[in-house]
Amino acid sequence: MQNVSLRPMGIGRILDRSFQLYRKHFLVLTLIMLILYGPFYLLQHLLTYQETAMTSGSILEQIRNGGSLEDMFGPNSTFLQNDPASRGEGYLWRTLTLVLVLFPIMMLGLMPASIASVVHLVKASLYGEETPGVGQLLRKSFARFWPLAGSTFLFGLIVIGIYLGMAIIVGIFAIIFAVGGSLSNAAGGFGGGALAFTIVFFAALGLGSLFTFAYFVIRWGYCLPIVALGEESVGIGRSWGLTRKSFWRLFGMYVVLTLILYLFLIVVQLIVAAVFGLGLGAQLLQSLISILVMSLWFLPYAVSFFDLKVRNEGLGLQSLIDSTIPEAANEHIQIPIDLDKKND
Template sequence: MQNTSLRPMGIGRILDRSFQLYRKHFVTLTLIMLILYGPFYLLEQLLTYQETAITSTSILDQIRSGKSLQDMFETGSYFQNNPSVQDENYIGRMLLLVLVLLPIMLLGLFPTSVASVVHLVKASLFGEEIPSVGQLLRKSFRRFWPLAGSTFLDGLIMVGLYIGLAIIIVIFALIFVVGGKFSNAFGNFGGGAVALTVVFFILLTLGVLFGFCYFFLRWSYYLPFVALGEESIGIGRSWKLTRKSFWRLFGMYLVLSLILYLFLAVIQLIIAAVFGMGLWSQLLQSLVSIVVMSLWYLPYAVSFFDLKVRNEGLGLEGLMEQTMANPALDNSEELEPFDPFDDPKPIDLDKKNE
């Protein structure tokens, strides 16, 4: 471990360091995502794929052949095809996807992949040797059941919160419906009242979405605690860790989402235009999603250690050990905070002895 103090990072610094780690460890991160998510995406595409009229040729080829946009979107085309009518086994395949594959992905693949990224970021943070792909996966799978159990518990909490917020909207809707009937019975329910109702429900919906995002972010940092063996559940620690950091985290994920969704949308449009909408095109789009996936997890892991620096004094213990081991370092010598993702500068021992 590097015996220097760690400093907090802003949104731009976290994202910048995340992209640097992505470039530096691209092969390791991509192999982890391919091993974990590759079979899942392959089975998902095989279960949901439906052959249609335009899937065999690309959109560019169809435009060259003289087809208009109306021809591409007409009845029977890919965009309006109903797979449940064409395939009698469609419902069974969808049940297999929802009841078997999705739980495996949400409770197994997702927490394991996040744990692997956390271990990689931790090794980079403390200057340790970066584990291989196999070592990262083994470290993650050692905590598989705590990771799966805590993810399941967090999912139950978020579903309960979602249902509770939905009930609030329904209650207010019923109140306004009953109130509107009484208003119509005893007087006119004017346009101003309708506009006020619309504005109220827009604000209520935004408030509900904000409330859901607030609790989701506050409880979402449980996985690193569980992956590192500090907690069995970690939800309570996550709530304490994210104290006074909601807006910073919200801004970080908002910027990250805009960047990645825009990039993926452009790539998918290019693939669809060049290769069409066939099975191979969809598999290629899935491959791109897998390659980019670690970019979702890296800012999460980097921001976790940043929160540890801010709220739990991560790095102070190393600074104290350094000060005790070197009594010559008194208070008059100011130690510059250390950015854990910067490469340390080599020390010239000859110049130091002079």
């Protein structure tokens, strides 16, 4: 392994480094994503393409004809008339297969394996090691399959618990305000000032819930790279320590990344739908495009993980010392002992 000095990076540098790695290792990353997610997307579309085409087609038809939002989503719209109860038993079995079989496979198997592969690739690049091939990366990832799956499952339970907690809090306040509004109306009316306060309160509550949810997800969300590298079996507690004092920087990075990628994907999907329609082939093409850019979701996550290790654990510090004092590196001299001798 070559000695390289790793230094802390800001949001722009992390994203720039991620896009550089994407261009440099595009073929390897694409093959990994195709191997892992290609069969999943194919099965998903075989199960749901008819319903997707029917729903999306009705909305696009309304847009072409200049339809209003009421035409598209009103009580008489095709979108709402195609309810699950009217689609037969086959639709129910397809939905159950998707939710109970394919979705758990993707969340507990494919996603952790793809993240682990990207982490190993980024590690090799940052450390100046030889770039592993697709087979090597997949073997390294699946060698930690059960710890990765277990950590993902535990993290998922935590996320669901946080989400339910936020939903319960919002629901309690909604009930309180609903009861208070009813009592106010009975007593003499619900004034405009009270209505404005209610709107502002729930807007603040919604934003507060969003930031609270994002805070805990980010603070505990870096457990997978730790497990993938074999440093710990779970890594949730270690993730909390790594992300200390880094929430807002990481949150800003994910906001920027989400805006860039979602805007790109929405534009591309609209173009594909307009040119190729909404059949199975068009849906598979949209999924292929999503697979091509999927590693861009994981690369900033992996790069920022190593940035956190630099900031909190001194990763790269020894390499920096060795490059600054080559005699100490070559002769394996301990610097503190040498200073003691000099003082004597």
